[in-house]
Amino acid sequence: MIKKITIASRESPLAMxxxxxxxxxxxxxxxxxxxxxxxxxxxxxxxxDKSLATIGGKGLFIKELEYALLNREADLAVxxxxxxxxxxxxxxxxxxxxxxxxxxxxxxxxxxxxxxxxPEGSVVGTSSLRRQSQIKSKYPHLTIEPLRGxxxxxxxxxxxDQYGAIILAAAGLIRLNLKERIKQFINPSESLPAVGQGALxxxxxxxxxxxxxxxxxxxxxxxxxxxxxxxxVSRKLAGSCTVxxxxxxxxxxxxxxxxxFVSKPDGSQIIHAEKSGLKSEFYKLGxxxxxxxxxxxxxxxxxxx
Numbered sequence: 001m002i003k004k005i006t007i008a009s010r011e012s013p014l015a016m017x018x019x020x021x022x023x024x025x026x027x028x029x030x031x032x033x034x035x036x037x038x039x040x041x042x043x044x045x046x047x048x049d050k051s052l053a054t055i056g057g058k059g060l061f062i063k064e065l066e067y068a069l070l071n072r073e074a075d076l077a078v079x080x081x082x083x084x085x086x087x088x089x090x091x092x093x094x095x096x097x098x099x100x101x102x103x104x105x106x107x108x109x110x111x112x113x114x115x116x117x118x119p120e121g122s123v124v125g126t127s128s129l130r131r132q133s134q135i136k137s138k139y140p141h142l143t144i145e146p147l148r149g150x151x152x153x154x155x156x157x158x159x160x161d162q163y164g165a166i167i168l169a170a171a172g173l174i175r176l177n178l179k180e181r182i183k184q185f186i187n188p189s190e191s192l193p194a195v196g197q198g199a200l201x202x203x204x205x206x207x208x209x210x211x212x213x214x215x216x217x218x219x220x221x222x223x224x225x226x227x228x229x230x231x232x233v234s235r236k237l238a239g240s241c242t243v244x245x246x247x248x249x250x251x252x253x254x255x256x257x258x259x260x261f262v263s264k265p266d267g268s269q270i271i272h273a274e275k276s277g278l279k280s281e282f283y284k285l286g287x288x289x290x291x292x293x294x295x296x297x298x299x300x301x302x303x304x305x
Contacts, residue, residue, distance in 0.1 A: 081196030229286030236290025
């Protein structure tokens with residue numbers, strides 16, 4: 001019988017909200033259990049003067065949390081699924097993926113209603129090559145400038161007029177009760193979301209079968225199907241922060257649809273593909289989408305990155 005759990009989390013307000021959310025889900029199932037949250041400052045939170053693509057990728061947001069699991073300082077770690085590298089070391093495993101929040105990108109601005117309203121030379125803030133490539137493809141007259149830091153830091157930079165607009169994940173703004181800052185939800189047809197965007201994952205030690213069984217009820221099966229299929233696409237394409245790609249899956253009754261793209265960073269060439277079928281075939285469809293992108297020319301783009 002598990003009586004006490006310690007959750008490892010990054011220290012940012014959004015990450016702590018996510019940890020508190022998972023804590024609340026556990027308490028719904030087990031109201032008497034004692035749950036503590038332990039915050040850690042990760043290298044991804046410290047190294048803010050460089051792009052993730054040049055300093056090691058999104059894995060910099062999780063290493064300290066994995067060390068906490070290995071050192072038995074925590075029983076589980078909560079991650080944004082879009083921050084979790086495609087290949088998880090064998091010492092760890094995903095125990096559950098919770099129900100997805102809105103997966104779309106959000107346009108945030110104090111001056112403009114949307115990207116199409118921004119005049120030539122306007123500055124858009126994002127450090128995501130995925131977002132950058134899609135914006136440059138459709139709005140080549142806009143200037144893209146790097147934007148790092150936690151959500152509040154990014155909003156403050158916008159409010160200080162360093163940018164005409166910034167692009168953020170809608171899920172984070174909604175979770176921190178900042179939905180009113182969203183001027184426009186960007187349709188996935190214009191900006192395909194990142195792999196796993198809007199979903200939370202719970203990571204544990206791979207040999208902790210008791211904790212695995214304990215957390216299994218928190219797993220949202222349809223969200224897990226979508227996210228795991230998206231991750232299969234990225235894995236096929238050796239996805240990382242250095243590769244501008246997106247993949248987004250949806251389920252309608254038993255039908256599964258997954259769309260993806262790979263692009264040159266400047267948006268001058270974008271390759272799209274999609275696959276559909278039964279939701280029971282989710283992983284196979286994700287891999288098939290990766291193969292389709294490669295067959296359509298993604299390998300040439302990737303070899304030049």
